[in-house]
Amino acid sequence: MIKLQGVTKVYDGATVAVRDATASIQKGEFVFLVGPSGSGKSTIIHLLMREEKPTSGEIWVAGRNIVELPDWKVPYLRRSVGTVFQDFKLLPNKTVFENVAFALEVIGRPRGMVAQQVPKVLKLVGLSSKADRLPRQLSGGEQQRVSVARAFVNRPLILLADEPTGNLDPATSVGIMRLLDRINRTGTTVVMATHDHAIVDAMRRRVIQLERGRIVRDENRGVYEGGRAPQGTPEAESASVDETSSPNGEAAVEDAATDIPTSEGA
Amino acid sequence: MRAEYVVGEAAANLRRNMLLVVGAILAVFVSLFMTYMALIVNEMARKSTIRWQEGITIVAWLDDSDLATHSAIQSEVQGWDEVKRAEYVDKLATWEEFQVFFADQPELIQEADASAMPASVRLELIDNETHATVVARLSRIPGVDDVDEATDAIEDTLEASRLLNTGGIVLGVALGLSAVVMISNTVRMAIYARREEIGIMKLVGASNWFVRTPFLLEGLVEGLVGGALAFLAGWFGYRTFISNLDLGIIQTQVSDSFLISRGLMVLLFAAAAGAIGSLVGLRRYLQESD
Numbered sequence: 001m002i003k004l005q006g007v008t009k010v011y012d013g014a015t016v017a018v019r020d021a022t023a024s025i026q027k028g029e030f031v032f033l034v035g036p037s038g039s040g041k042s043t044i045i046h047l048l049m050r051e052e053k054p055t056s057g058e059i060w061v062a063g064r065n066i067v068e069l070p071d072w073k074v075p076y077l078r079r080s081v082g083t084v085f086q087d088f089k090l091l092p093n094k095t096v097f098e099n100v101a102f103a104l105e106v107i108g109r110p111r112g113m114v115a116q117q118v119p120k121v122l123k124l125v126g127l128s129s130k131a132d133r134l135p136r137q138l139s140g141g142e143q144q145r146v147s148v149a150r151a152f153v154n155r156p157l158i159l160l161a162d163e164p165t166g167n168l169d170p171a172t173s174v175g176i177m178r179l180l181d182r183i184n185r186t187g188t189t190v191v192m193a194t195h196d197h198a199i200v201d202a203m204r205r206r207v208i209q210l211e212r213g214r215i216v217r218d219e220n221r222g223v224y225e226g227g228r229a230p231q232g233t234p235e236a237e238s239a240s241v242d243e244t245s246s247p248n249g250e251a252a253v254e255d256a257a258t259d260i261p262t263s264e265g266a
Numbered sequence: 267m268r269a270e271y272v273v274g275e276a277a278a279n280l281r282r283n284m285l286l287v288v289g290a291i292l293a294v295f296v297s298l299f300m301t302y303m304a305l306i307v308n309e310m311a312r313k314s315t316i317r318w319q320e321g322i323t324i325v326a327w328l329d330d331s332d333l334a335t336h337s338a339i340q341s342e343v344q345g346w347d348e349v350k351r352a353e354y355v356d357k358l359a360t361w362e363e364f365q366v367f368f369a370d371q372p373e374l375i376q377e378a379d380a381s382a383m384p385a386s387v388r389l390e391l392i393d394n395e396t397h398a399t400v401v402a403r404l405s406r407i408p409g410v411d412d413v414d415e416a417t418d419a420i421e422d423t424l425e426a427s428r429l430l431n432t433g434g435i436v437l438g439v440a441l442g443l444s445a446v447v448m449i450s451n452t453v454r455m456a457i458y459a460r461r462e463e464i465g466i467m468k469l470v471g472a473s474n475w476f477v478r479t480p481f482l483l484e485g486l487v488e489g490l491v492g493g494a495l496a497f498l499a500g501w502f503g504y505r506t507f508i509s510n511l512d513l514g515i516i517q518t519q520v521s522d523s524f525l526i527s528r529g530l531m532v533l534l535f536a537a538a539a540g541a542i543g544s545l546v547g548l549r550r551y552l553q554e555s556d
Contacts, residue, residue: 049469071474072473072474075468075471075472075473075474076471076473077471078468078469078470078471079470079471083469089462089465089466089469091462091463091466102466102467102470103466103470105271106467106470106471106472106476107470107471107472107473107476108268108473108476150470151470154470154471
């Protein structure tokens with residue numbers, strides 16, 4: 001479903017945001033991208049939605065090489081990739097219903113389909129009773145539910161979430177995570193960038209850890225801190241080798257990223 | 267739904283930046299009004315001086331003798347020292363001229379035909395100081411019916427029309443450019459006001475044309491409204507103030523078909539200015555988006 005092959009992204013010829021990242025994500029997987037601020041999580045999200053192009057390397061999303069995708073086809077890629085952000089990105093002067101409907105209207109879906117799909121997805125996110133409210137009349141958690149509804153209403157193959165719980169308190173975050181989990185169970189591949197330890201540790205899903213633009217760990221059923229994982233895997237250990245910047249670390253990490261048997265079978 | 271959406275968005279953009287929009291429309295209006303008037307005055311000058319283009323200052327109208335006589339006269343005159351060029355214009359060519367000159371009086375054209383037109387020999391002199399001598403000599407040639415000469419007024423008109431052509435083009439282009447800049451600014455403002463919405467549209471996969479069309483329409487409307495105003499103001503201004511003036515030698519009558527065809531040209535330019543303006547306005551946004 002998603003494949004990164006030797007992806008490097010350099011800004012202004014100097015700042016390296018992502019360095020030689022290689023990973024493969026299967027259909028229906030739920031993957032956390034973790035790491036401190038500036039480690040390259042958001043850049044990877046932006047690369048996956050073709051908000052930006054990599055400096056080198058190849059990226060495949062839903063069977064398409066999106067690096068070579070011509071600009072005019074980018075909108076069609078976006079239709080199969082839903083996105084959720086930390087700041088919700090709702091239109092303040094549109095109601096909940098209109099915000100969700102907007103996503104279908106601007107890609108030219110017929111009115112009948114809009115009228116049918118929007119209530120369904122609002123029910124899924126538990127906001128049926130608040131369809132006529134404006135975003136400012138909702139709590140942060142509710143606003144993020146609207147944003148998830150908007151990302152999912154078009155039934156995308158992939159859902160990208162960049163710090164979706166970053167502005168929410170822990171209790172509210174759990175609600176959002178339940179929602180993303182439910183969406184994942186419908187077969188949608190979910191990739192979520194986060195630095196929320198509690199969530200990652202509770203969910204026990206595949207974790208890809210970034211450190212200064214480099215993938216230093218790729219672990220199934222992982223936790224946030226690779227070093228403190230209860231069942232320390234060999235992959236995690238090789239990752240910690242890389243953190244000490246040993247010259248051989250790079251190769252070791254690449255093995256870690258590609259040689260996880262379970263990720264191939266998921 | 268789509269057409270409805272595009273028109274609705276464009277209308278919202280136009281309302282939101284009313285002052286800027288009015289400015290852009292005025293810029294288009296002034297630029298094209300001036301161009302339109304320049305075209306009309308130029309046409310007046312052309313009709314008034316149709317026999318006097320390219321340095322011709324004397325016309326000797328010939329009687330209906332045969333072609334051999336005509337060409338004999340032409341070659342004799344061509345031989346004169348004062349004459350730079352003696353051009354023979356036959357009945358048919360004169361008939362064509364006549365039709366242009368009286369285009370707005372079709373009843374006159376209906377009455378006449380080529381055979382009623384006189385042929386002529388038209389002279390360009392080496393030195394216009396010799397004018398009087400040449401005219402006197404011409405009148406004495408058998409076969410020459412009548413001699414017309416360009417008066418100072420015609421010379422002045424020609425000069426003014428040349429100036430007008432150059433000045434009109436320069437002004438029109440300068441003002442046209444400013445109109446394009448104004449339109450691109452209103453479009454840019456409209457994009458800025460809606461940047462959040464545009465960002466989300468692109469996020470959920472709206473095609474580029476879906477995002478752009480309302481802004482293109484906005485620029486087009488601004489251009490066309492300005493152009494239509496220029497058309498109307500030019501038409502009524504001409505009909506009210508110029509067409510019934512008596513300017514002596516200068517022909518003030520311009521046909522409706524000329525007014526309409528040049529008016530449509532003005533509208534076309536207006537639409538082009540609108541489209542180019544909005545494309546320029548969209549350009550930066552397009553570069554950022556892709």
